[in-house]
Amino acid sequence: MKLAVALLGAESTGKSDLAAALVAALTAEGRSAVVVSEYLREFCDAHGRTPLQTEQARIAQVQTQRIEQAAEAFDIVVADTTALMTAVYSDFVFADNSLYASALPAHQACDITLLSALDLPWQADGLQRDGPHVREPVDALLRSALTNAGINYSVVFGSGPARLESALKVVHRALSDSLAKEHEGSTAKWHWRCERCGDSSCERLKLPR
Numbered sequence: 001m002k003l004a005v006a007l008l009g010a011e012s013t014g015k016s017d018l019a020a021a022l023v024a025a026l027t028a029e030g031r032s033a034v035v036v037s038e039y040l041r042e043f044c045d046a047h048g049r050t051p052l053q054t055e056q057a058r059i060a061q062v063q064t065q066r067i068e069q070a071a072e073a074f075d076i077v078v079a080d081t082t083a084l085m086t087a088v089y090s091d092f093v094f095a096d097n098s099l100y101a102s103a104l105p106a107h108q109a110c111d112i113t114l115l116s117a118l119d120l121p122w123q124a125d126g127l128q129r130d131g132p133h134v135r136e137p138v139d140a141l142l143r144s145a146l147t148n149a150g151i152n153y154s155v156v157f158g159s160g161p162a163r164l165e166s167a168l169k170v171v172h173r174a175l176s177d178s179l180a181k182e183h184e185g186s187t188a189k190w191h192w193r194c195e196r197c198g199d200s201s202c203e204r205l206k207l208p209r
Contacts, residue, residue: 001075001178002071002076003077003171004067004079004109004111004112005076005077005079005111005112005171006079006081006112007019007079007080007081007114007116008081008084008115008116008142008146008153009117009142010116010118010136010139011122011134011135011138012120012121012122012132012135013116013118013120013135014116015038015081015116016037016038018114018163019037019078019079021163022078022164022167022168023078025164026078031075032074032075033075033076033077033078034070034073034078036077036080038063039062039063040059040081040085043055053090053094053096056086056090057099059086060083060087060099060102060106061083061102063079063081063082063083063086064083064106067082067109067110068109079110082103082106083106083107084104084142084145084146085142086099087100087102087103087145091141092138092141100145104145107151108149108151111178112170112171112174113151113152114155114156114167115142115143115153115156116156117155117156118135118136118139119157119158120159122135154170156170
């Protein structure tokens with residue numbers, strides 16, 4: 001059974017940590033799983049700067065290629081961002097929305113989209129982070145892009161084990177439903193969406209006061 005999980009979210013929302021924890025948990029269950037790391041981080045480390053507008057398309061392309069390559073070798077791929085994140089940041093930073101045309105179809109190849117909530121404290125991380133003030137507008141652009149493209153997503157929230165549990169719940173449900181559909185001979189793509197996923201504050205309402 002093949003499954004591609006996309007992790008999206010504004011900066012400092014725990015995507016990389018969650019991706020690693022998710023794959024570790026799935027591997028412990030005996031599943032063939034791998035993380036596809038964020039190519040943007042490699043680019044910034046190698047060049048000592050953030051990308052120029054003209055370099056964004058290539059970064060998105062490499063991210064998509066790595067996800068596709070991983071899917072050939074593993075049953076479950078957990079992508080620490082997809083080309084859609086690059087398209088959103090191109091829109092936000094450069095007012096360039098041209099990358100959506102290729103990023104959205106590439107993202108739709110993923111079976112599950114997990115959107116990391118804004119409930120974690122912002123932390124500095126070198127060149128890649130601009131500040132806590134950019135998280136809400138980036139989150140809004142992400143939600144808008146997903147909704148307008150008809151891509152279902154589930155919000156994951158909480159810290160540490162709680163965030164992992166939130167993500168695993170969605171993944172396990174997808175695996176269970178996909179297995180049932182295989183037995184029924186159905187090839188329909190699995191989708192699930194919380195009825196409140198369009199509400200950017202819903203996840204924070206679930207946190208302890």
